[in-house]
Amino acid sequence: MSARVHRLANGLTVAVEPMAGVETVAVGLYADAGSRSEEKGLAGLAHMVEHMVFKGAGSRNARQIAEVIEDRGGSINAWTTRDNTAFQARMLADDMVLGLEVISDLIRAPHFDADELEREKGVVLAELGEARDTPDDIIYDHLQATAFPDQMLGEPVLGHEETIAAIDTAALKGWLDGQYRPEGLVLAAAGKVNEDALLTLAEARFGDLAPGAAPQPAAATFGGGTHHDVRRFDQLHVALGFPGVGLHDASLHALSLFSSAVGGGMSSRLFQEVREERGLAYSIYAWAHAYAETGLFGVYCAAGRRDAARALALTREVLARTAETLDQAELDRARAQAKAGLLMGLESVATRADHLARQIQIHGRIVPPSESVALLDAVTVAQARAAGAAALSGGEALATVGGKLAKAA
Known part of the structure:
Protein backbone atom coordinates (compact mmCIF):
# COMPACT_ATOMS: atom_id res chain seq x y z
CA MET A 1 0.00 0.00 0.00
CA GLY A 207 -9.82 22.62 9.57
CA ASP A 208 -10.79 25.82 11.37
CA LEU A 209 -7.20 26.89 12.09
CA ALA A 210 -6.49 30.21 10.40
CA PRO A 211 -4.11 29.83 7.44
CA GLY A 212 -0.51 30.87 7.93
CA ALA A 213 3.06 29.77 8.45
CA ALA A 214 5.38 30.12 11.41
CA PRO A 215 8.32 32.53 11.06
CA GLN A 216 11.55 30.91 9.91
CA PRO A 217 14.38 30.68 12.46
CA ALA A 218 17.58 32.61 11.86
CA ALA A 219 20.14 30.78 9.74
CA ALA A 220 23.04 29.32 11.72
CA THR A 221 26.75 29.09 10.93
CA PHE A 222 29.45 26.89 12.42
CA GLY A 223 31.73 28.71 14.84
CA GLY A 224 33.93 26.25 16.69
CA GLY A 225 36.19 26.62 19.69
CA THR A 226 36.59 24.76 22.98
CA HIS A 227 34.57 24.17 26.13
CA HIS A 228 36.01 22.35 29.16
CA ASP A 229 33.70 21.24 31.95
CA VAL A 230 36.30 20.38 34.59
CA ARG A 231 34.02 18.70 37.12
CA ARG A 232 35.64 15.45 38.11
CA PHE A 233 34.16 12.14 36.94
CA ASP A 234 35.66 8.68 36.67
CA GLN A 235 36.15 9.13 32.94
CA LEU A 236 36.98 11.99 30.63
CA HIS A 237 34.26 12.52 28.05
CA VAL A 238 35.31 14.12 24.77
CA ALA A 239 33.20 15.34 21.85
CA LEU A 240 34.64 16.67 18.62
CA GLY A 241 32.48 18.56 16.16
CA PHE A 242 33.04 19.69 12.58
CA PRO A 243 30.84 21.56 10.09
CA GLY A 244 28.26 19.24 8.57
CA VAL A 245 25.92 19.87 5.67
CA GLY A 246 22.29 20.89 5.37
CA LEU A 247 19.38 18.64 4.56
CA HIS A 248 19.37 19.59 0.89
CA ASP A 249 23.13 19.49 0.32
CA ALA A 250 24.30 17.19 -2.47
CA SER A 251 26.87 15.59 -0.15
CA LEU A 252 24.38 14.74 2.62
CA HIS A 253 24.43 10.99 2.00
CA ALA A 254 28.17 10.92 1.32
CA LEU A 255 28.91 12.50 4.71
CA SER A 256 26.46 10.17 6.42
CA LEU A 257 28.24 7.13 4.98
CA PHE A 258 31.67 8.55 5.82
CA SER A 259 30.48 9.02 9.40
CA SER A 260 29.25 5.43 9.58
CA ALA A 261 32.45 4.02 8.09
CA VAL A 262 34.72 5.93 10.44
CA GLY A 263 32.71 5.48 13.62
CA GLY A 264 29.31 3.90 13.11
CA GLY A 265 29.75 0.45 14.57
CA MET A 266 32.09 -2.17 16.03
CA SER A 267 33.76 -2.68 12.65
CA SER A 268 34.43 1.03 12.15
CA ARG A 269 37.93 2.44 12.15
CA LEU A 270 37.54 4.44 15.34
CA PHE A 271 36.16 1.50 17.31
CA GLN A 272 38.80 -0.87 16.02
CA GLU A 273 41.82 1.41 16.37
CA VAL A 274 41.00 3.45 19.48
CA ARG A 275 39.23 0.77 21.51
CA GLU A 276 40.12 -2.69 20.21
CA GLU A 277 43.75 -2.22 19.14
CA ARG A 278 44.91 0.43 21.63
CA GLY A 279 42.44 0.01 24.51
CA LEU A 280 42.23 3.78 24.98
CA ALA A 281 38.46 4.12 25.27
CA TYR A 282 35.40 2.17 26.27
CA SER A 283 32.93 4.02 24.07
CA ILE A 284 33.64 5.80 20.80
CA TYR A 285 31.41 6.55 17.82
CA ALA A 286 30.71 9.13 15.14
CA TRP A 287 27.51 10.70 13.83
CA ALA A 288 26.30 13.26 11.32
CA HIS A 289 23.22 15.40 11.92
CA ALA A 290 21.71 17.76 9.38
CA TYR A 291 19.54 20.83 9.86
CA ALA A 292 17.87 22.87 7.13
CA GLU A 293 20.90 24.99 6.24
CA THR A 294 23.83 23.46 8.13
CA GLY A 295 24.84 20.39 10.07
CA LEU A 296 27.24 18.85 12.54
CA PHE A 297 29.59 15.91 12.07
CA GLY A 298 30.88 14.68 15.39
CA VAL A 299 32.71 12.06 17.40
CA TYR A 300 32.12 11.08 21.04
CA CYS A 301 34.71 9.27 23.14
CA ALA A 302 34.78 8.20 26.80
CA ALA A 303 38.24 7.34 28.11
CA GLY A 304 40.14 7.06 31.34
CA ARG A 305 41.63 10.39 32.32
CA ARG A 306 45.19 9.12 31.82
CA ASP A 307 44.33 7.86 28.32
CA ALA A 308 42.14 10.72 27.14
CA ALA A 309 44.80 12.88 25.49
CA ARG A 310 46.14 9.91 23.52
CA ALA A 311 42.63 8.85 22.57
CA LEU A 312 41.87 12.34 21.30
CA ALA A 313 45.08 12.51 19.28
CA LEU A 314 44.46 9.10 17.74
CA THR A 315 40.86 10.03 16.95
CA ARG A 316 41.99 13.06 15.00
CA GLU A 317 44.58 10.92 13.20
CA VAL A 318 42.03 8.25 12.26
CA LEU A 319 39.57 10.84 10.98
CA ALA A 320 42.18 12.47 8.75
CA ARG A 321 43.48 9.14 7.47
CA THR A 322 40.00 7.84 6.69
CA ALA A 323 39.25 10.92 4.60
CA GLU A 324 42.25 9.92 2.47
CA THR A 325 42.07 6.12 2.46
CA LEU A 326 38.45 5.03 2.95
CA ASP A 327 38.06 1.93 0.76
CA GLN A 328 35.23 0.30 -1.15
CA ALA A 329 34.62 -2.46 1.40
CA GLU A 330 34.21 0.09 4.20
CA LEU A 331 31.84 2.18 2.11
CA ASP A 332 29.78 -0.87 1.15
CA ARG A 333 29.53 -1.92 4.80
CA ALA A 334 28.37 1.56 5.83
CA ARG A 335 25.89 1.60 2.96
CA ALA A 336 24.45 -1.78 4.00
CA GLN A 337 24.05 -0.55 7.57
CA ALA A 338 22.29 2.62 6.43
CA LYS A 339 19.91 0.76 4.15
CA ALA A 340 19.11 -1.87 6.77
CA GLY A 341 18.53 0.79 9.42
CA LEU A 342 16.13 2.66 7.16
CA LEU A 343 14.15 -0.35 5.98
CA MET A 344 14.02 -2.18 9.30
CA GLY A 345 12.83 0.96 11.06
CA LEU A 346 9.99 1.42 8.60
CA GLU A 347 8.47 -1.90 9.68
CA SER A 348 7.22 -0.10 12.82
CA VAL A 349 3.97 1.87 12.51
CA ALA A 350 5.32 4.56 14.84
CA THR A 351 8.53 4.98 12.87
CA ARG A 352 6.57 4.97 9.63
CA ALA A 353 4.34 7.83 10.83
CA ASP A 354 7.42 9.78 11.95
CA HIS A 355 9.05 9.15 8.58
CA LEU A 356 6.01 10.38 6.66
CA ALA A 357 5.93 13.65 8.59
CA ARG A 358 9.66 14.27 8.45
CA GLN A 359 9.84 13.67 4.70
CA ILE A 360 7.09 16.22 4.14
CA GLN A 361 8.75 18.74 6.46
CA ILE A 362 12.07 18.38 4.64
CA HIS A 363 11.08 17.74 1.02
CA GLY A 364 7.45 18.79 0.79
CA ARG A 365 6.59 15.27 -0.36
CA ILE A 366 6.96 11.66 0.72
CA VAL A 367 10.26 10.30 -0.53
CA PRO A 368 9.78 6.56 -1.13
CA PRO A 369 12.32 4.26 0.55
CA SER A 370 13.49 3.08 -2.87
CA GLU A 371 14.56 6.64 -3.73
CA SER A 372 16.49 6.97 -0.48
CA VAL A 373 18.18 3.63 -1.13
CA ALA A 374 19.11 4.74 -4.65
CA LEU A 375 20.76 7.88 -3.27
CA LEU A 376 22.79 5.77 -0.86
CA ASP A 377 23.74 3.37 -3.64
CA ALA A 378 24.97 6.26 -5.78
CA VAL A 379 27.63 7.43 -3.30
CA THR A 380 31.17 6.65 -4.46
CA VAL A 381 34.34 6.21 -2.44
CA ALA A 382 35.65 9.49 -3.84
CA GLN A 383 32.50 11.32 -2.78
CA ALA A 384 32.57 9.90 0.75
CA ARG A 385 36.25 10.79 1.13
CA ALA A 386 35.58 14.31 -0.17
CA ALA A 387 32.66 14.82 2.20
CA GLY A 388 34.78 13.74 5.16
CA ALA A 389 37.70 15.93 4.09
CA ALA A 390 35.43 18.95 3.65
CA ALA A 391 34.02 18.54 7.15
CA LEU A 392 37.45 18.13 8.74
CA SER A 393 38.81 21.21 6.97
CA GLY A 394 36.04 23.53 8.14
CA GLY A 395 37.15 24.14 11.72
CA GLU A 396 36.69 22.21 14.95
CA ALA A 397 34.58 22.37 18.09
CA LEU A 398 35.88 20.51 21.13
CA ALA A 399 33.92 19.85 24.32
CA THR A 400 35.13 17.84 27.31
CA VAL A 401 33.68 16.79 30.64
CA GLY A 402 35.63 15.09 33.37
CA GLY A 403 38.26 16.89 35.37
CA LYS A 404 41.74 18.30 35.09
CA LEU A 405 42.77 16.30 32.06
CA ALA A 406 40.09 18.18 30.14
CA LYS A 407 42.37 21.22 30.30
CA ALA A 408 45.25 19.32 28.74
CA ALA A 409 43.03 18.07 25.91
Whole structure:
Protein backbone atom coordinates (compact mmCIF):
# COMPACT_ATOMS: atom_id res chain seq x y z
CA MET A 1 0.00 0.00 0.00
CA SER A 2 1.33 3.44 -0.89
CA ALA A 3 1.40 6.57 1.21
CA ARG A 4 -0.80 9.47 0.20
CA VAL A 5 -0.69 13.18 0.98
CA HIS A 6 -3.62 15.57 1.31
CA ARG A 7 -3.78 19.24 2.24
CA LEU A 8 -6.61 20.97 4.00
CA ALA A 9 -7.75 24.34 2.71
CA ASN A 10 -5.80 26.12 5.46
CA GLY A 11 -2.51 24.47 4.46
CA LEU A 12 -2.25 21.68 7.05
CA THR A 13 -0.83 18.51 5.52
CA VAL A 14 -2.33 15.08 6.15
CA ALA A 15 -0.23 12.02 5.34
CA VAL A 16 -1.55 8.50 5.58
CA GLU A 17 -0.02 5.10 4.91
CA PRO A 18 -2.12 1.97 5.43
CA MET A 19 0.07 -1.02 6.30
CA ALA A 20 -1.00 -4.61 5.72
CA GLY A 21 -0.74 -7.22 8.44
CA VAL A 22 -0.92 -4.92 11.48
CA GLU A 23 -3.69 -4.27 13.99
CA THR A 24 -2.39 -0.99 15.40
CA VAL A 25 -2.07 2.59 14.25
CA ALA A 26 0.27 5.45 15.04
CA VAL A 27 -1.12 8.93 14.59
CA GLY A 28 0.81 12.10 15.29
CA LEU A 29 0.87 15.84 14.86
CA TYR A 30 4.26 17.20 13.86
CA ALA A 31 5.15 20.89 14.09
CA ASP A 32 8.00 22.29 12.03
CA ALA A 33 9.15 24.37 15.00
CA GLY A 34 11.62 23.53 17.74
CA SER A 35 13.93 25.19 20.20
CA ARG A 36 15.97 27.05 17.58
CA SER A 37 12.87 29.17 16.86
CA GLU A 38 12.76 30.54 20.42
CA GLU A 39 13.80 33.97 21.60
CA LYS A 40 17.10 33.88 23.45
CA GLY A 41 15.63 34.99 26.77
CA LEU A 42 13.08 32.17 26.61
CA ALA A 43 15.30 29.18 25.79
CA GLY A 44 13.42 26.04 26.79
CA LEU A 45 9.99 27.42 25.86
CA ALA A 46 9.24 24.83 23.15
CA HIS A 47 10.08 22.01 25.55
CA MET A 48 8.04 23.59 28.34
CA VAL A 49 5.00 23.83 26.05
CA GLU A 50 5.42 20.14 25.22
CA HIS A 51 5.33 19.38 28.95
CA MET A 52 2.53 21.75 29.89
CA VAL A 53 -0.06 20.57 27.37
CA PHE A 54 -0.13 17.25 29.24
CA LYS A 55 -1.01 18.99 32.51
CA GLY A 56 -4.58 19.45 31.31
CA ALA A 57 -6.31 19.90 27.95
CA GLY A 58 -9.88 19.94 26.75
CA SER A 59 -12.15 18.30 29.32
CA ARG A 60 -9.36 16.25 30.91
CA ASN A 61 -6.77 16.89 33.61
CA ALA A 62 -3.29 15.36 33.56
CA ARG A 63 -4.35 12.08 35.15
CA GLN A 64 -7.34 11.70 32.84
CA ILE A 65 -5.19 12.29 29.75
CA ALA A 66 -2.93 9.42 30.79
CA GLU A 67 -5.73 7.13 31.88
CA VAL A 68 -7.97 7.54 28.85
CA ILE A 69 -5.13 6.41 26.56
CA GLU A 70 -3.79 3.64 28.80
CA ASP A 71 -7.29 2.31 29.55
CA ARG A 72 -7.35 1.31 25.87
CA GLY A 73 -3.88 -0.23 25.97
CA GLY A 74 -2.36 2.66 24.06
CA SER A 75 0.51 5.04 24.64
CA ILE A 76 1.05 8.72 23.94
CA ASN A 77 4.36 10.48 23.72
CA ALA A 78 5.86 13.80 22.72
CA TRP A 79 9.33 15.14 22.06
CA THR A 80 11.04 18.41 21.25
CA THR A 81 14.16 18.82 19.13
CA ARG A 82 15.94 21.88 17.89
CA ASP A 83 13.93 21.97 14.68
CA ASN A 84 10.61 20.23 15.35
CA THR A 85 8.12 19.03 17.96
CA ALA A 86 5.95 15.92 17.79
CA PHE A 87 2.94 14.45 19.59
CA GLN A 88 2.20 10.83 18.77
CA ALA A 89 -0.33 8.25 19.98
CA ARG A 90 0.07 4.53 19.38
CA MET A 91 -3.28 2.73 19.62
CA LEU A 92 -5.24 -0.30 18.56
CA ALA A 93 -6.76 0.56 15.21
CA ASP A 94 -10.30 0.97 16.54
CA ASP A 95 -9.07 3.64 18.96
CA MET A 96 -7.48 6.01 16.44
CA VAL A 97 -10.32 8.49 16.91
CA LEU A 98 -9.53 8.72 20.62
CA GLY A 99 -5.81 9.17 20.01
CA LEU A 100 -6.41 11.99 17.56
CA GLU A 101 -8.96 13.59 19.88
CA VAL A 102 -6.43 13.75 22.72
CA ILE A 103 -3.67 15.10 20.48
CA SER A 104 -6.04 17.74 19.14
CA ASP A 105 -6.97 18.80 22.66
CA LEU A 106 -3.30 19.06 23.63
CA ILE A 107 -2.65 21.56 20.84
CA ARG A 108 -6.01 23.30 20.52
CA ALA A 109 -7.26 23.45 24.12
CA PRO A 110 -4.44 23.25 26.70
CA HIS A 111 -5.32 24.62 30.13
CA PHE A 112 -1.96 26.32 30.80
CA ASP A 113 -2.73 26.81 34.47
CA ALA A 114 -0.29 29.17 36.21
CA ASP A 115 0.05 27.02 39.33
CA GLU A 116 0.69 23.92 37.23
CA LEU A 117 3.34 25.86 35.31
CA GLU A 118 5.25 26.66 38.49
CA ARG A 119 5.16 23.00 39.52
CA GLU A 120 6.27 21.87 36.09
CA LYS A 121 9.20 24.28 36.15
CA GLY A 122 10.46 22.26 39.09
CA VAL A 123 10.15 19.07 37.05
CA VAL A 124 12.05 20.57 34.12
CA LEU A 125 14.74 21.93 36.43
CA ALA A 126 15.12 18.42 37.83
CA GLU A 127 15.42 17.12 34.26
CA LEU A 128 18.05 19.77 33.57
CA GLY A 129 19.93 18.83 36.73
CA GLU A 130 19.88 15.16 35.78
CA ALA A 131 21.30 16.00 32.35
CA ARG A 132 24.09 18.04 33.89
CA ASP A 133 24.94 15.19 36.24
CA THR A 134 25.19 12.79 33.29
CA PRO A 135 28.44 13.56 31.46
CA ASP A 136 27.62 11.55 28.34
CA ASP A 137 24.42 13.57 28.07
CA ILE A 138 25.45 17.13 28.89
CA ILE A 139 28.52 16.95 26.67
CA TYR A 140 26.30 17.18 23.60
CA ASP A 141 24.85 20.48 24.83
CA HIS A 142 28.40 21.72 25.42
CA LEU A 143 29.40 20.65 21.90
CA GLN A 144 26.33 22.23 20.31
CA ALA A 145 26.97 25.52 22.10
CA THR A 146 30.62 25.47 21.02
CA ALA A 147 29.81 24.60 17.42
CA PHE A 148 27.11 27.29 17.11
CA PRO A 149 28.07 30.00 19.62
CA ASP A 150 25.67 32.87 20.35
CA GLN A 151 22.99 31.33 18.13
CA MET A 152 19.72 29.68 19.06
CA LEU A 153 20.84 26.48 17.33
CA GLY A 154 23.52 26.30 20.01
CA GLU A 155 21.13 26.68 22.92
CA PRO A 156 20.03 23.60 24.91
CA VAL A 157 16.54 22.28 24.24
CA LEU A 158 15.84 22.26 27.99
CA GLY A 159 16.92 25.88 28.42
CA HIS A 160 18.66 27.41 31.44
CA GLU A 161 17.52 28.13 34.98
CA GLU A 162 16.98 31.80 34.26
CA THR A 163 15.15 31.29 30.96
CA ILE A 164 12.90 28.61 32.46
CA ALA A 165 12.06 30.99 35.30
CA ALA A 166 11.08 33.67 32.76
CA ILE A 167 8.42 31.53 31.06
CA ASP A 168 4.84 32.45 31.93
CA THR A 169 1.44 31.34 30.61
CA ALA A 170 1.40 34.20 28.09
CA ALA A 171 4.65 32.86 26.61
CA LEU A 172 3.16 29.36 26.38
CA LYS A 173 0.08 30.63 24.56
CA GLY A 174 2.15 32.88 22.34
CA TRP A 175 4.34 29.95 21.29
CA LEU A 176 1.37 27.83 20.23
CA ASP A 177 -0.30 30.72 18.44
CA GLY A 178 2.85 31.79 16.62
CA GLN A 179 4.56 28.50 15.84
CA TYR A 180 1.77 25.96 15.42
CA ARG A 181 0.44 27.39 12.17
CA PRO A 182 -1.23 25.00 9.72
CA GLU A 183 1.30 25.41 6.91
CA GLY A 184 3.96 24.02 9.25
CA LEU A 185 1.87 21.17 10.67
CA VAL A 186 1.72 17.59 9.44
CA LEU A 187 -0.87 15.11 10.67
CA ALA A 188 0.53 11.65 9.89
CA ALA A 189 -0.92 8.20 10.47
CA ALA A 190 0.40 4.76 9.61
CA GLY A 191 -0.79 1.23 10.27
CA LYS A 192 -4.32 -0.10 10.14
CA VAL A 193 -5.86 3.23 9.21
CA ASN A 194 -8.87 4.25 7.16
CA GLU A 195 -7.83 7.13 4.92
CA ASP A 196 -11.29 8.66 4.52
CA ALA A 197 -11.93 8.53 8.27
CA LEU A 198 -8.60 10.21 8.97
CA LEU A 199 -9.34 13.04 6.55
CA THR A 200 -12.76 13.60 8.09
CA LEU A 201 -11.23 13.75 11.56
CA ALA A 202 -8.45 16.07 10.39
CA GLU A 203 -10.96 18.51 8.94
CA ALA A 204 -13.12 18.39 12.07
CA ARG A 205 -10.21 18.88 14.47
CA PHE A 206 -7.91 21.25 12.56
CA GLY A 207 -9.82 22.62 9.57
CA ASP A 208 -10.79 25.82 11.37
CA LEU A 209 -7.20 26.89 12.09
CA ALA A 210 -6.49 30.21 10.40
CA PRO A 211 -4.11 29.83 7.44
CA GLY A 212 -0.51 30.87 7.93
CA ALA A 213 3.06 29.77 8.45
CA ALA A 214 5.38 30.12 11.41
CA PRO A 215 8.32 32.53 11.06
CA GLN A 216 11.55 30.91 9.91
CA PRO A 217 14.38 30.68 12.46
CA ALA A 218 17.58 32.61 11.86
CA ALA A 219 20.14 30.78 9.74
CA ALA A 220 23.04 29.32 11.72
CA THR A 221 26.75 29.09 10.93
CA PHE A 222 29.45 26.89 12.42
CA GLY A 223 31.73 28.71 14.84
CA GLY A 224 33.93 26.25 16.69
CA GLY A 225 36.19 26.62 19.69
CA THR A 226 36.59 24.76 22.98
CA HIS A 227 34.57 24.17 26.13
CA HIS A 228 36.01 22.35 29.16
CA ASP A 229 33.70 21.24 31.95
CA VAL A 230 36.30 20.38 34.59
CA ARG A 231 34.02 18.70 37.12
CA ARG A 232 35.64 15.45 38.11
CA PHE A 233 34.16 12.14 36.94
CA ASP A 234 35.66 8.68 36.67
CA GLN A 235 36.15 9.13 32.94
CA LEU A 236 36.98 11.99 30.63
CA HIS A 237 34.26 12.52 28.05
CA VAL A 238 35.31 14.12 24.77
CA ALA A 239 33.20 15.34 21.85
CA LEU A 240 34.64 16.67 18.62
CA GLY A 241 32.48 18.56 16.16
CA PHE A 242 33.04 19.69 12.58
CA PRO A 243 30.84 21.56 10.09
CA GLY A 244 28.26 19.24 8.57
CA VAL A 245 25.92 19.87 5.67
CA GLY A 246 22.29 20.89 5.37
CA LEU A 247 19.38 18.64 4.56
CA HIS A 248 19.37 19.59 0.89
CA ASP A 249 23.13 19.49 0.32
CA ALA A 250 24.30 17.19 -2.47
CA SER A 251 26.87 15.59 -0.15
CA LEU A 252 24.38 14.74 2.62
CA HIS A 253 24.43 10.99 2.00
CA ALA A 254 28.17 10.92 1.32
CA LEU A 255 28.91 12.50 4.71
CA SER A 256 26.46 10.17 6.42
CA LEU A 257 28.24 7.13 4.98
CA PHE A 258 31.67 8.55 5.82
CA SER A 259 30.48 9.02 9.40
CA SER A 260 29.25 5.43 9.58
CA ALA A 261 32.45 4.02 8.09
CA VAL A 262 34.72 5.93 10.44
CA GLY A 263 32.71 5.48 13.62
CA GLY A 264 29.31 3.90 13.11
CA GLY A 265 29.75 0.45 14.57
CA MET A 266 32.09 -2.17 16.03
CA SER A 267 33.76 -2.68 12.65
CA SER A 268 34.43 1.03 12.15
CA ARG A 269 37.93 2.44 12.15
CA LEU A 270 37.54 4.44 15.34
CA PHE A 271 36.16 1.50 17.31
CA GLN A 272 38.80 -0.87 16.02
CA GLU A 273 41.82 1.41 16.37
CA VAL A 274 41.00 3.45 19.48
CA ARG A 275 39.23 0.77 21.51
CA GLU A 276 40.12 -2.69 20.21
CA GLU A 277 43.75 -2.22 19.14
CA ARG A 278 44.91 0.43 21.63
CA GLY A 279 42.44 0.01 24.51
CA LEU A 280 42.23 3.78 24.98
CA ALA A 281 38.46 4.12 25.27
CA TYR A 282 35.40 2.17 26.27
CA SER A 283 32.93 4.02 24.07
CA ILE A 284 33.64 5.80 20.80
CA TYR A 285 31.41 6.55 17.82
CA ALA A 286 30.71 9.13 15.14
CA TRP A 287 27.51 10.70 13.83
CA ALA A 288 26.30 13.26 11.32
CA HIS A 289 23.22 15.40 11.92
CA ALA A 290 21.71 17.76 9.38
CA TYR A 291 19.54 20.83 9.86
CA ALA A 292 17.87 22.87 7.13
CA GLU A 293 20.90 24.99 6.24
CA THR A 294 23.83 23.46 8.13
CA GLY A 295 24.84 20.39 10.07
CA LEU A 296 27.24 18.85 12.54
CA PHE A 297 29.59 15.91 12.07
CA GLY A 298 30.88 14.68 15.39
CA VAL A 299 32.71 12.06 17.40
CA TYR A 300 32.12 11.08 21.04
CA CYS A 301 34.71 9.27 23.14
CA ALA A 302 34.78 8.20 26.80
CA ALA A 303 38.24 7.34 28.11
CA GLY A 304 40.14 7.06 31.34
CA ARG A 305 41.63 10.39 32.32
CA ARG A 306 45.19 9.12 31.82
CA ASP A 307 44.33 7.86 28.32
CA ALA A 308 42.14 10.72 27.14
CA ALA A 309 44.80 12.88 25.49
CA ARG A 310 46.14 9.91 23.52
CA ALA A 311 42.63 8.85 22.57
CA LEU A 312 41.87 12.34 21.30
CA ALA A 313 45.08 12.51 19.28
CA LEU A 314 44.46 9.10 17.74
CA THR A 315 40.86 10.03 16.95
CA ARG A 316 41.99 13.06 15.00
CA GLU A 317 44.58 10.92 13.20
CA VAL A 318 42.03 8.25 12.26
CA LEU A 319 39.57 10.84 10.98
CA ALA A 320 42.18 12.47 8.75
CA ARG A 321 43.48 9.14 7.47
CA THR A 322 40.00 7.84 6.69
CA ALA A 323 39.25 10.92 4.60
CA GLU A 324 42.25 9.92 2.47
CA THR A 325 42.07 6.12 2.46
CA LEU A 326 38.45 5.03 2.95
CA ASP A 327 38.06 1.93 0.76
CA GLN A 328 35.23 0.30 -1.15
CA ALA A 329 34.62 -2.46 1.40
CA GLU A 330 34.21 0.09 4.20
CA LEU A 331 31.84 2.18 2.11
CA ASP A 332 29.78 -0.87 1.15
CA ARG A 333 29.53 -1.92 4.80
CA ALA A 334 28.37 1.56 5.83
CA ARG A 335 25.89 1.60 2.96
CA ALA A 336 24.45 -1.78 4.00
CA GLN A 337 24.05 -0.55 7.57
CA ALA A 338 22.29 2.62 6.43
CA LYS A 339 19.91 0.76 4.15
CA ALA A 340 19.11 -1.87 6.77
CA GLY A 341 18.53 0.79 9.42
CA LEU A 342 16.13 2.66 7.16
CA LEU A 343 14.15 -0.35 5.98
CA MET A 344 14.02 -2.18 9.30
CA GLY A 345 12.83 0.96 11.06
CA LEU A 346 9.99 1.42 8.60
CA GLU A 347 8.47 -1.90 9.68
CA SER A 348 7.22 -0.10 12.82
CA VAL A 349 3.97 1.87 12.51
CA ALA A 350 5.32 4.56 14.84
CA THR A 351 8.53 4.98 12.87
CA ARG A 352 6.57 4.97 9.63
CA ALA A 353 4.34 7.83 10.83
CA ASP A 354 7.42 9.78 11.95
CA HIS A 355 9.05 9.15 8.58
CA LEU A 356 6.01 10.38 6.66
CA ALA A 357 5.93 13.65 8.59
CA ARG A 358 9.66 14.27 8.45
CA GLN A 359 9.84 13.67 4.70
CA ILE A 360 7.09 16.22 4.14
CA GLN A 361 8.75 18.74 6.46
CA ILE A 362 12.07 18.38 4.64
CA HIS A 363 11.08 17.74 1.02
CA GLY A 364 7.45 18.79 0.79
CA ARG A 365 6.59 15.27 -0.36
CA ILE A 366 6.96 11.66 0.72
CA VAL A 367 10.26 10.30 -0.53
CA PRO A 368 9.78 6.56 -1.13
CA PRO A 369 12.32 4.26 0.55
CA SER A 370 13.49 3.08 -2.87
CA GLU A 371 14.56 6.64 -3.73
CA SER A 372 16.49 6.97 -0.48
CA VAL A 373 18.18 3.63 -1.13
CA ALA A 374 19.11 4.74 -4.65
CA LEU A 375 20.76 7.88 -3.27
CA LEU A 376 22.79 5.77 -0.86
CA ASP A 377 23.74 3.37 -3.64
CA ALA A 378 24.97 6.26 -5.78
CA VAL A 379 27.63 7.43 -3.30
CA THR A 380 31.17 6.65 -4.46
CA VAL A 381 34.34 6.21 -2.44
CA ALA A 382 35.65 9.49 -3.84
CA GLN A 383 32.50 11.32 -2.78
CA ALA A 384 32.57 9.90 0.75
CA ARG A 385 36.25 10.79 1.13
CA ALA A 386 35.58 14.31 -0.17
CA ALA A 387 32.66 14.82 2.20
CA GLY A 388 34.78 13.74 5.16
CA ALA A 389 37.70 15.93 4.09
CA ALA A 390 35.43 18.95 3.65
CA ALA A 391 34.02 18.54 7.15
CA LEU A 392 37.45 18.13 8.74
CA SER A 393 38.81 21.21 6.97
CA GLY A 394 36.04 23.53 8.14
CA GLY A 395 37.15 24.14 11.72
CA GLU A 396 36.69 22.21 14.95
CA ALA A 397 34.58 22.37 18.09
CA LEU A 398 35.88 20.51 21.13
CA ALA A 399 33.92 19.85 24.32
CA THR A 400 35.13 17.84 27.31
CA VAL A 401 33.68 16.79 30.64
CA GLY A 402 35.63 15.09 33.37
CA GLY A 403 38.26 16.89 35.37
CA LYS A 404 41.74 18.30 35.09
CA LEU A 405 42.77 16.30 32.06
CA ALA A 406 40.09 18.18 30.14
CA LYS A 407 42.37 21.22 30.30
CA ALA A 408 45.25 19.32 28.74
CA ALA A 409 43.03 18.07 25.91
